[in-house]
Amino acid sequence: MRGYQGVVSWSVLLAAIGGAQAKLDLDSTQNLVVYWGQNSLNGKGDKLQQPLAHYCDNEDIDVIPMAFNMMVNGPGGAPEIDFAVTSKDCDVFPGTQLKNCPSIGKDIATCQKKGKTILLSIGGATYSEGGFKNEDEAKDGAKLMWETFGPKQEGSKALRPFGDTALDGFDFDFEANVENMAPFANALRSLMDDDKSKQRFYLTAAPQCPYPDQSDKEILNGPVYIDAIWVQFYNNFCGVNNFNTDMSSNKYNFEEWDNWAKTVSKNKNVKVIVGVPADTTAASTGYIPSSKLDNVIEYSKKFESFGGVMMWDATQAYGNDGFIKDVRKSLGGADDSGASSDPASPSAPSPSPSTSTDFSKETSSSSNVPDSSLSSSSSSSASASPKAPETTAEAKPPAETTAAPTTTTEPVAKSTTTAAPTPTATPQDDDSDDDDSDPLDNILGNDLMGLLGGLRAANDVAGGITHGLTKGLRRPKRSLA
Structure with missing residues (x-):
């Protein structure tokens, strides 16, 4: 545990020196x-979509x-953007449909200062x-998007709806076949990589779970370096609602996407989320409560590419009390950092238990509507997922095993009550060795934002590092005595 906290402490120190760091962690299984932006729940009052900064107050996101x-x-x-009720009152640049x-x-x-990664989803x-x-034309389009939403470029005449603020990257969510998207994405990647600022930029995609995804396959099948994908495991037969610990009946195809990550993706370290x-109204099919999603997450952690969970969308998540907190607990948070299994250990699922879990029988919280066309909307009344389902007849990679479904036993849902983490004034030591706590861990135990408050903390860090190095030199002598 101490070693893990030390890594986190160094991340905090780097944030203090070089500014806030975006939180998409490509080495983590806990993203x-x-x-946000489509007011999917279409609620009223406090259920209405709130400004972006409201959701950035949530430390779990x-x-x-x-x-x-x-x-x-x-x-x-x-370009043209729309964020439902939040952008309704924005002015429009003259002669365009681009909202200012x-x-x-x-x-x-504000969100970036709080360590959030903010992307713009195209599609x-x-x-x-x-x-x-x-x-x-694709390369010109990439240049336009970069000058509009990336770091402000000297001499550029591009209109900038967010002022001088630069987004942290772009997400691809295409719902129909598109042409020349690989050169578009590659041009964006080059512009990001050539940028001289300290800001880190990302390219992500949101394919549907049937493999290969018909709309995004030009981007995903090799030519483009993608940092992470969040696969939509809903509105299709391969959704999380069809997960079963009996592998002969399991239709949830994370293994197929893990195989894509290892054998097809240009980035062999890509994260699959x-x-x-x-919530129940966020998609036609695929919703399962957090108690059952916990089992899906534990299974998915067995694959090396697993990187976390994506939710559609903020209004639905906030309307489903406790859902975000429960999923954070399943992933492992700041108060549960040592509880999750090592995702890199086995690269294939472990043997099925004698009693299988079949989520496809879920009726109380997941629609039984067959997998048919469902369109999302980029208008303020959108209530569906960000992508319509589609049926594909293309062959799947060899990693998937298909077999006839078997009769399984409906599990009893376990309690999803999650206690909020209790902040502590000082970090806890986990052994009796004299004064062997890492000075940076002591900083971590306090309010992290306080680290940015002044030079006094930095001086303490410098002194603590000297103390830690001295201790490190003494330890081998003690062990040899």
């Missing part, structure tokens, strides 16, 4: 991603993709450009 950017080359040669939303820009900056149900006519509906 929690929550889409790491990444927020903003949905959606619906056009790259819209009217007037500018400086208040959202301020919220993005959605109303995206209808179909991609680009040729490779040159489990996308789920955050």
Whole structure:
């Protein structure tokens, strides 16, 4: 435990020196991603979609993709964005359909200062450009998106709806076939990699679970370096609601996507994140309560590519009391950092227990509507997932085993009550060795934001490092005595 805390402490120290660091952790299995921008619940009062910064107050959320950017080359040669009720009052740049939303820009900056990764999701149900006519147009489109939403470029005439604020990257969520998206994505990747600022940028995608995803396959099947994907395991036969610990009946195909990560993806260290509906009305099929999702998460942790959970969307998650907190507990949070299993140990699922768990029998919380077309909307009344389901007849990779379903036993849902973590004034030592606590861990035990408050903490760190190094030199002598 001490070694893990030391790594976290160094991350905090780096944040203090170089500014806030985005929280999408490509070495972690605990990322929690929550889409924002489409007011999916379409609720009233406190159930209505709140400003972006409201959700960034939640310490359990790491990444927020903003949905959606619906056009790259819209009217007037500018992109087009829509964030439902939140962008309704934004002005529009003259001669375009691009909304000017400086208040959202301020919220993005606020979220980034709190360590959140904020992405712009390109696509959605109303995206209808179909991609680009040729490779040159795709590269020009990437340049336009970068100058509009990335770091402000000297001499650029691009309109900037979020002012000087730069997003942390782009998410691809295409729901229909698109052309020349690989050169578009590669051009964005090059612009990100060539940027001289200290900000780190990401490319992600949100394919549906049937493999290969028909809309995003041009991007995913080798040519583009993608940092992470959050697979939509809902609205399809391969959703989390069809998970079964009896592998002969399991239709949940995380193993197939893990195989993609290892054998097809250009980035062999890409993270595969489990996308789920955050409540019963967030998707047509696929929602399961957090008590059952816990079993899916534990199974998925057995695969090396597993990187966390994605939810559609913020309004649904906040309307489902305790869902975010329960999922955070299943993933392992700051108060549960040593509880999760090592995802890198086995690269294949462990043997099935004698009593299997079949989530496909869930009727109280998941619709029995067959897998048919369901469109999401980038309007304020959207209540579906960010992508419509689709049926594919293409062959699956060899990693998947298909067999006839077997009769299984419905599990009894376990309690999902989660106690809020109790902050402590000082860190706890886990052995009786004299004064062997890491000085950086002592900082971690206090309010992390207090580290940024002044030079006094930095001086304490410097002194603590000297003390820690001295101790490290003494320890081998004690062990040899």
